[in-house]
Every structure is written in C-alpha cells, then in structure tokens.
Amino acid sequence: MVGLKGLQTIPEETTPHWDTELAQALLMTLEKLKYPIGRFKAPETISAQDRNRFINDLQHLPKQIKDLVSDLNNQQLDTPYRPGGWTIRQVVHHLPDSHLNSYIRFKWALTEPQPLIKAYHEDLWAELPDGSQAPVELSLSLLDSLHLRWVWLLQHIKEEDWKRCFIHPETNKLVPLDVNLSLYSWHGKHHLAHIQSVITTQNW
Numbered sequence: 001m002v003g004l005k006g007l008q009t010i011p012e013e014t015t016p017h018w019d020t021e022l023a024q025a026l027l028m029t030l031e032k033l034k035y036p037i038g039r040f041k042a043p044e045t046i047s048a049q050d051r052n053r054f055i056n057d058l059q060h061l062p063k064q065i066k067d068l069v070s071d072l073n074n075q076q077l078d079t080p081y082r083p084g085g086w087t088i089r090q091v092v093h094h095l096p097d098s099h100l101n102s103y104i105r106f107k108w109a110l111t112e113p114q115p116l117i118k119a120y121h122e123d124l125w126a127e128l129p130d131g132s133q134a135p136v137e138l139s140l141s142l143l144d145s146l147h148l149r150w151v152w153l154l155q156h157i158k159e160e161d162w163k164r165c166f167i168h169p170e171t172n173k174l175v176p177l178d179v180n181l182s183l184y185s186w187h188g189k190h191h192l193a194h195i196q197s198v199i200t201t202q203n204w
C-alpha cells in the first residue's frame with residue numbers, strides 16, 4: 001500500500017508515463033476485443049486425444065453459433081463486435097466462407113502430394129452481398145451441413161494422413177493437417193467469443 005506521503009512526492013515528469021500506460025491499456029483492450037480467447041498458437045505436439053477434442057469443437061460449433069444468434073433482430077445482427085470490426089452478421093457469414101476453404105484444403109492435402117493451396121481475401125468476401133447483407137439463416141444451415149460432412153471425414157481419415165501437408169502461399173510453409181485442425185478448432189471458438197462478447201456487453 002502506498003501512503004499519502006508517497007503519492008505527494010510523485011514528480012510532475014511522471015505524467016507522460018501515465019499516458020503511455022493509458023495507451024497500453026487501450027491497446028490491450030483492443031487486443032482483447034480482437035482476440036478474446038487469445039491469438040492462435042500451434043500446439044507443439046498433437047495427440048489422438050487432442051484431435052478428438054478439436055473435432056468435437058468443430059462438431060458443436062454450428063449449434064453454438066445458432067443458439068447465440070437466432071433470437072437477435074436485424075439491428076442487433078448489424079452491430080459490429082468491436083469498433084471498426086465486422087458485424088455479427090458478417091461474422092456468421094464468414095464462418096462458412098472460411099470453413100469451406102478449410103474443408104477443401106483438407107481434401108486437397110488428402111489427395112495430392114503437398115498441394116499449394118489458394119488463399120482468399122476474407123475481408124473482401126465479407127463485403128460481398130452474401131457476406132454482409134444476407135439473412136444469417138443461409139449461413140447457419142450451410143455451416144451445419146458443412147460441419148456434418150467435414151467432421152465425418154475427419155473422424156474417418158487414417159492416422160498417417162494427419163501428417164499430410166499443404167503449402168500456404170503466404171508463408172510458403174508446409175502445414176500438417178493436424179495443425180490445421182487445431183487452427184480451425186481455435187477459429188470457431190474465436191468467432192463464437194466475438195458474438196458472445198457483444199451479447200454480454202450490450203446486455204441482450
């Protein structure tokens with residue numbers, strides 16, 4: 001505990017330091033709003049048990065998203081999850097956009113030796129009419145159906161196939177399928193947390 005005497009001796013010059021702290025606090029708030037569950041960190045090792053957990057996450061995501069958004073009205077759906085961020089509607093449409101790409105990447109890696117995959121501009125996809133204005137139901141049903149088939153595939157691929165890789169054009173790095181699975185488990189929870197955070201802060 002700092003005594004009153006201690007506080008009185010704080011020199012004027014420390015004020016700019018407080019501003020730096022304030023700026024840091026704001027940056028941390030923004031980081032927390034952008035990455036509510038933290039940034040993705042690839043696990044060092046992935047066991048069969050870890051994979052099952054990640055597959056389980058993918059299996060549950062469509063219903064979790066549906067449960068969160070089905071009672072929201074259009075005005076609520078068009079609310080950004082953070083200042084300058086996507087609206088809830090855009091986040092919902094982004095999920096099948098992203099996971100369709102991921103599903104195709106799994107299939108390429110399972111059928112071709114180290115394929116070079118195609119990146120896509122997720123921000124521009126989110127600006128397209130179906131990514132920004134369409135009813136969320138269109139993406140909720142697509143996500144539901146996509147995850148049923150994706151999860152079924154993941155539950156049936158051979159042990160050795162998890163080490164098959166694709167090459168991402170932005171990093172030129174080999175990405176093993178088990179690492180990609182962990183990424184998409186994170187990705188679903190990451191966007192789920194965005195929607196949850198708006199609902200909590202707005203008290204809906």
Ligand code: NI
Nearest residue numbers: 094098187191
């Ligand atoms: Ni995303």
